[in-house]
Amino acid sequence: MFVQLNIGVLAVQGDFAEHSHVLRSVGVTATEVRLPKHLDGLDGLIIPGGESTTLSRLMSLYDLRDPVAELAARGQAVWGTCAGMIMLANEITEEDPVPMGLMDVGVQRNAFGRQVDSFEQNLLIQGLGDREYHAIFIRAPVITRVGDAVDVLASLPDGRPVAVQQGKMMATSFHPELTADARIHRYFVSLAGGPPFDPEAPLIDTPRVR
């Protein structure tokens, strides 16, 4: 099924290659974004995981904050994973980085500890149907406050939210681009104007990056 959507993936640092790969595998064009001019003509934007301090610094340096905020204000779909979620938040519990304040959520960085505390957890995600999603958390942040207009899509067993949606903006603490299960990317593509997400569609393994 071929869709002509063009989804940007912020590529200043982090695992943008993995996101690009999954996007291509679900049939959209993926465009790496390193400068404001790369945002032209996009149907949506993914802000990938990486180091949030690095991401923040480079976004400021290359004047990417305002154009990304404008893209969100125009009602285009934006999705932040891990460090990307930190950048979208309204406030974080640490001193840096300075988030963009696009989503009405509070976020805590490195909520589970250091690299050794990384973990995997099966989650039920609202809107994705009955089949659980295998989520990978790496030095992950967690959502500490959820605004009124924000829906919680998934939480950990202890109740802490790890996936949220506000209008056409989405944020996840974990890394969907690191698993072969492309359902969340398909859901995001539907937010960006692609075909409606079908929770009953068979799972197709995303082939590995070549």
Added chain:
Amino acid sequence: MLKGGAVMDVTNAEQARIAEDAGAVSVMALERVPADIRRDGGVARMSSPEKIREIIETVSIPVMAKVRIGHFVEAQMLQEMGVDFVDESEVLTPADEENHIDKHAFEVPFVCGCRNLGEALRRIGEGAALIRTKGEAGSGNIVEAVRHLRHIGNALRRLTILTDDELMSAAKELRAPYELVRIVAREGRLPVPNFAAGGVATPADAALCMQLGAESVFVGSGIFKSTDPAQRAKAIVKAVTHYRDPAMLVEVSMGLGEPMRGLDIASIPEAELLQTRGN
């Protein structure tokens, strides 16, 4: 989440702050940068716990630290201290000249160096979660990292054109685990990320490594042995992001002061080469 970034060697809290402010994705905590280890001679060992704690407490980004090849107790200690990545490094004096650490026995992930595909696969077989080139650390000379990146890329491409029944022989020649060779031949890439290290001194060096297929760069002596470390650190971070954009590379390379002086590899006696340690 270290891809597309720069990991910088730091020897104290002030340097760690400079690196984090410049946009480093991680810092490598050390007592001395490789150029100084090379100059001083003697036995180079894991850093003191106080030094590592100091750096962990200073930055919010991941902290890596080095252990001697084969020194699994140094690794146990680093894991205990909460270090995010352990570098089993040829920059330090090997503790075991025949065996590397059994990295599968640890929770903390390891990064190991290699000069070619066989070495990379042996380290991955032992449990390395990340591979980097060895280059010639502390030399400020990119030629060895380039050699190692090219050897790996070339060997990966060659493996993909073999038929299945030729893979056992390929594994024998690579002196690498057969199952890993099968996976790599099929995928055309390593099962873990590959970063460049050893001799990166300029933004152009960093971009060269990225264009040769590295997914991030380690910068050791190249930053804090240069005349303006803060500026050079920022420039290298930018160069890794814009590695395919010559206009950006020119811009970031201006006003950086002098890079580290560096060494001609031919002038290093063979016994003093670091890259031959661990194999």
